[in-house]
Amino acid sequence: MVEERLSFFAALFKVHENPDLGMWLLYITIVLLSVLVFKLGFAKKLPLGKSVVIYLFLILGCTLLTFLGVFLPVAEGLVVAALILIIYKIRLHQEKKQQASAE
Numbered sequence: 001m002v003e004e005r006l007s008f009f010a011a012l013f014k015v016h017e018n019p020d021l022g023m024w025l026l027y028i029t030i031v032l033l034s035v036l037v038f039k040l041g042f043a044k045k046l047p048l049g050k051s052v053v054i055y056l057f058l059i060l061g062c063t064l065l066t067f068l069g070v071f072l073p074v075a076e077g078l079v080v081a082a083l084i085l086i087i088y089k090i091r092l093h094q095e096k097k098q099q100a101s102a103e
Contacts (some may be wrong), residue, residue, distance in 0.1 A: 002016050003016050005071055006070060007069060007070065007071060007072060007073050007075065007076060007077040008070065008073065008076055009026055009029055009069065009076065010022070010026055010069065010070045010071070013026050013029075015070055023066065023070075026066050026069055027062065027063070027066040029075050030061055030065050030066050030069055030074060031058075031061045031062045032044065033075060033078035033079060033082060034047065034058055034061075034065070034078060035058065035080045036056070036082050036099050037077075037078055037082050037085060038054075038058060039083045040082065040085035040086065040089060041081070087103070
């Protein structure tokens with residue numbers, strides 16, 4: 001059965017029942033999670049033109065990740081990466097705040 005082999009998000013979006021809508025929802029989810037992970041972990045202040053090029057290639061790369069994400073846990077891995085980066089940013093902010101108040 002195909003349904004048993006689907007990743008969590010692919011099953012959640014019912015890719016096997018409605019492939020058009022399901023794949024678009026999976027694609028949008030992967031793009032949003034990729035942008036979030038990029039912003040939290042890797043983004044630097046860049047000029048507008050360079051940012052547009054980076055995000056364009058990020059969105060194009062997510063097309064391939066979407067096809068892989070039907071059976072592999074791509075979106076799930078991005079969720080875990082986003083959570084780890086969010087925790088890191090919160091702890092970094094708290095540590096900077098403590099250092100500022102100690103000085």
